[in-house]
Structure formats: structure tokens, C-alpha cells
Amino acid sequence: MAITIRAMQEADLAIADHLFRLAFGTFIGLPDPQDFARTMNYMNRWYLDPSAAFVAEDNGQIVGSNIAVNWGSFGGFGPLTVHPDYWNQKVGQQLVSAAMDYFAQHQISQLGIFTFSNSPKHLALYERFRFHPRCLTAVMSKPVQPQNSQPPLQPGLRYSELAAATQADSLARCAELTNTVFEGLDLSNEIRTVAARHWGETVLLESQGSPVENQHLEGFAICHCGEGTEAGKDACYVKFGAVRSGDSRGDRFANRASESLASLLQACEGLAAQRGLSTLICGVNTERQGAYQLLRSLGFRIDILGVAMLCPNQPAFNHPGAFVLDDWR
Known part of the structure; x- marks a missing residue:
């Protein structure tokens, strides 16, 4: 398996949206994963800054995506999506790395993300990139x-x-x-x-x-x-x-x-x-x-x-x- 990371294109939005629902719906155990957030659209974030969006490919097939968000001095990313067949194969790490490179290029030094508070795997992934879990966030x-x-x-x-x-x-x-x-x-x-x-x-x-x-x-x-x-x-x-x-x-x-x-x-x-x-x-x-x-x-x-995770570990x-x-x- 040779995963490559490239910039997301507008033509990729539909497949990225499909993978987003598949991945999150599978993770939380929905009978039909495509029902996850069915009437919502997160891939539209691409229009905020196309240079901030990334896809992972395996032999030309999109298997994951991530979108960085730039709020001036503060940044974040998400949704981070990986096809279930590619879980635990470090695809997520590569997509996070792409977002971190974007933040470095734009000199965004304070980052924050939202993730599952009950998932040790998610916490461990982001801790690799110096994110620290802090207080709960309520939607x-x-x-x-x-x-x-x-x-x-x-x-x-x-x-x-x-x-x-x-x-x-x-x-x-x-x-x-x-x-x-x-x-x-x-x-x-x-x-x-x-x-x-x-x-x-x-x-x-x-x-x-x-x-x-x-x-x-x-x-x-x-x-x-x-x-x-x-x-x-x-x-x-x-x-x-x-x-x-x-x-x-x-x-x-x-x-x-x-x-x-x-x-x-x-x-x-x-x-x-x-x-x-x-x-x-x-x-x-x-x-x-x-x-x-x-x-x-x-x-x-x-x-x-x-849980809100911040990098560096500041409020x-x-x-x-x-x-x-x-x-x-």
C-alpha cells in the first residue's frame, strides 16, 4: 500500500462526503452508516480555502480526507475521515501531517480540535501531534x-x-x-x-x-x-x-x-x-x-x-x- 496525499479538488467533494458518512457512521455503529449527518454538509468547507483541504489516495482511489480551518491566529481541522478498510494503517497520521504543514506555512501557532472523549485511539492520534485533551465541549x-x-x-x-x-x-x-x-x-x-x-x-x-x-x-x-x-x-x-x-x-x-x-x-x-x-x-x-x-x-x-484538544497546551x-x-x- 502506497498512500499519497494531495490537495482536494472540487470534483472530489462527493466521494469525500460519502467517505465521511461511511467512516463516522461505522464508528458509532449505525445500521446504515450513510445515515450519519445525512442532511448536513461538512465538505463545503473546501470553499473556504481549497488549499487547506487534502485527500489520501491508494492507487488513485480516495480513502480519506481532512480540511484545515484558518481563523487568523487560531486554526483547527476536520472532519478527519479515513475509510474503515484503512483504519489503523497510519492514513490519519498522514492527513493530520498535511494540515499541520498548512498551519506552519500560515504561521498559525494556536490550534484546537474537537474529538470523541470516549475514544483512546482518537486521543492517542492527536497526542502524537502535541494536542492535549482539556475540557469538554457541549453541542x-x-x-x-x-x-x-x-x-x-x-x-x-x-x-x-x-x-x-x-x-x-x-x-x-x-x-x-x-x-x-x-x-x-x-x-x-x-x-x-x-x-x-x-x-x-x-x-x-x-x-x-x-x-x-x-x-x-x-x-x-x-x-x-x-x-x-x-x-x-x-x-x-x-x-x-x-x-x-x-x-x-x-x-x-x-x-x-x-x-x-x-x-x-x-x-x-x-x-x-x-x-x-x-x-x-x-x-x-x-x-x-x-x-x-x-x-x-x-x-x-x-x-x-x-473533548477540546489544544496545541500547544494552552486555554x-x-x-x-x-x-x-x-x-x-
Whole structure:
């Protein structure tokens, strides 16, 4: 067996998607592995940066894939997929190595991934690359309430509805906000691609209660909506959401951040209700105690638990003062 690693092409997306379902569905023991995440599409991540996606081949046959994700100063990868016939043959190691080379080329020094917390093999694989298991990450959901059954929901601004010049300003303001969460963190490419490919919407939350000239971006959430995205059928998925962070970690900061995050989630639920979606999904690391406790208080329930692994072994933005929603799957 001579495994080769090459860049993923757009023509590879269908087979990579098939292998993704086969591998994960087999691992968790589904009667029909192709039922795994059937209405979701993770291979669309290729469109974020084709140079960050890789396939493994055996004599010209694709047997695995991996996609690196670039969020400025922070990166990750996934889904890492290997055909079951090629498990335990170091194909996964080669695909991780390709992603690590990508991060080195882009000088991304802080990495984080999500994996099965109950799988020693997964932990051992990533530990080979200096990833360390830290706190649990919860993927959570709640039913979306119909708009006519509750008070008006916080609308928020919608990135796709802004004029081009205003969009450019919004991207800069989003980058400024995420820099308060983690230096150099930048979701601009995610925001642009979600809008360009009509995967969903980015909700922008402006500060309230101050003169217009003093208002600033208080938070934003990148949402995937519906079938064929990372949300899946009838769901709105917060791929990344954050509200403003600062140096203070006292009660005053936490209360304000919690209120802002609650307003941002209300705006996301308003988006979901407007689009006729029935479920709101988001992830949060349990080390972000304020954000995690807020989700529980708002009626979110845990659907999936995984472990966050970081390289190097530092918290990044997994700490009590980070009011951030994501899960690194």
C-alpha cells in the first residue's frame, strides 16, 4: 500500500462526503452508516480555502480526507475521515501531517480540535501531534419558538442585507471584536463565504443605550441554516458567535457579557423562526462557564459531548471570561 496525499479538488467533494458518512457512521455503529449527518454538509468547507483541504489516495482511489480551518491566529481541522478498510494503517497520521504543514506555512501557532472523549485511539492520534485533551465541549440545542407565540425577538442586523461598503466596515468591526476574545482571531473568511454561498446569515448585534456616535459592535454570530449546510434539515446552527470581551473578569463584566450573549442568541432564534427552522444549535466549551451556564438557563440541552484538544497546551479562548459559542467539530 502506497498512500499519497494531495490537495482536494472540487470534483472530489462527493466521494469525500460519502467517505465521511461511511467512516463516522461505522464508528458509532449505525445500521446504515450513510445515515450519519445525512442532511448536513461538512465538505463545503473546501470553499473556504481549497488549499487547506487534502485527500489520501491508494492507487488513485480516495480513502480519506481532512480540511484545515484558518481563523487568523487560531486554526483547527476536520472532519478527519479515513475509510474503515484503512483504519489503523497510519492514513490519519498522514492527513493530520498535511494540515499541520498548512498551519506552519500560515504561521498559525494556536490550534484546537474537537474529538470523541470516549475514544483512546482518537486521543492517542492527536497526542502524537502535541494536542492535549482539556475540557469538554457541549453541542446543545433548543426548540425555536414560533414568532407569533412570544414577544418580538431581537432582530439584529443581517450582514447579507448591508451595502458592500458597510459589509467591509462590518468585517473590520467583527475582527476588532474577536481580537478582544483572542489576539489575532479573525472570522472574516467564514462571514464572507457564508454570505457568498447562501449557507445562512451573520447576525450583528449593536450596542444599545448610548449615543449613536458611541455605539459599537457588541457581538455577532455566523449561522448556518437548513439542509446542505453544517446545520442540517430544519436547524439553525451557530458556527461561531461571540460578544465583546475585555481584561476585566469581574461580576460587572460577566453580567454585561451574559446579557449581550442572551440578546445575540435571541437574534439567532429570530433568524431561525423567520426562516421556518425548528431547532437552534450551538456549541460551547464547559470552561467558558458563564456562556455554558447561560445556555442551560435558556433551555438548551446537550446533544453531543466531545473533548477540546489544544496545541500547544494552552486555554486559548476557553476560559470563564470568554462568552464565545463554537465547538471546533
